[in-house]
Amino acid sequence: MPLFESLDDTQHLTGRLALGVEYDGSAYCGWQRLKHAPSVQAEVERALGKVAGEPVTVHCSGRTDSGVHATRQIVHFDAPVGRSEKAWVFGGNANLPRDIALRWVAPVADDFHARFMAVARRYRYVILNQPSRPVLERANATWCRDPLDAPAMHRAAQALVGEHDFSSFRAAGCQSKSAWRHLHFIEVHRHGPLVVIDVQANAFLHHMIRNIVGALVDVGRSERGENYIENLLELKDRTLASVTAPGCGLHFVDSIYDERFVLPREPLGPNLLAFLGEWTGERELPDCPWVRYRRGLPKAAESETSEGLAEIGRHQPSDQE
Known part of the structure; x- marks a missing residue:
């Protein structure tokens, strides 16, 4: 999808529609x-x-928590009347506050469901790592005044990749029936004063990413060793872990669906990270039971685990970060 594309004002869209929504979550619960x-x-x-x-x-x-932002929240609704693409987007934006915007609208199949058809969700957590407090970035980045060792944080975070019980990283009030999630990748990179934690999974527990970030910051400060994350994972006890990182640094940047659902492609946000140059849907998804299940494919025997099959059988995991 080009960055600049005219919105159609002639054809009325009816039936089930998908929307891309961007918002600054600072003023919302x-x-x-x-x-x-x-x-x-x-x-x-x-x-x-x-x-x-x-x-x-x-x-x-995927539901986002108080103060958390989104650049590509995908929603769907059943249009009660026909309106043009331009009317839905421009008309919706004319009636929205300045901290929320509709980016695009697209017709989708009647069986599309924004939550239940999602194969993966992706977030980016942005830390401004400098001695002085932020001004222009204060609402969309978390400030850390202590020097952070981003390579050490990245190495420690790799223990989280794969399918695990993330009990040590779930909020006390998390309503999910299971703490098992499949984390596809997690990367920590420094770009000047910005330390960016990029993470994707099939779904997330309540406060899971922010709790992971809190623990990684302790590693980055050298307050904990690089084996700290792996140890927490094995302990399965939230009370032994680090503090929860603030919501202002967290951005919901992508929700991924099977290729049969054709949704607009756009650069991953937030815009202050546009220099990274990555667009939505570019990375390969792991061939695991959950991805195959969401895509309606037979489960690959070699990629099945007892935990993965139990996760599929127990409930439909949903994003609750």
Whole structure:
């Protein structure tokens, strides 16, 4: 998908539609609609309802927590009336606050579900590592004044790759029935004063990424050894782990689906990392039971594990970061 593409104003889109949503989560208590606090979902539904002239309910690919941002949150809804591509996007944005925007809309098959059809979710955590406190980046990066050893953090993080019980990295109030998740990759790189933690998995537990980041920062400060992450994984005890990193540094940057669902491709965010040059959907997914299950393919016997099959059988994991 080119960066600049005209939106159609002639053909009315009806049926099931997918949307790409970007938001600054600073002013919201997460994505999910709440009765007692502002949410991103409520704002998106209100704006789309204005365009449609009828109530609209949206379903997201992964719930984000209070203060967490997104550059490619995928949602779907069933359009109650026909509106053009331009009307849905421009009309929706005209009715949204400045910290939320619709990036694109696309028709999808009736069986598409933003949450249940997702094969993987990807986040980037951004740390501004410098002595002085941030100003321009204060809302979308976490400040760490102590020098961080990014290569050591990267080496320590590799113990998390694969299918594991992530009990040491889940919030006390996590509602998931299982702590098993398949982490596809995690990378830690330094770009000048920015330390970026890039992580993808089939799904995440509540606060899982922020708890991982908190532990990795302790490694980066040399307060813990590089085996700290592996030890925590084996202990399966959240009370023995590090503090939870702030939500302001976390960005939901991609939700990945089977190739039969053709969604617009766009550069991965946030925009301050555009120099990395990576677009959505470029990386190969692992050939594991969960990916094959989501794609409706036979499970490859050589890639099955007892934990993986149990995970598939127990419940549908959902992103709750």
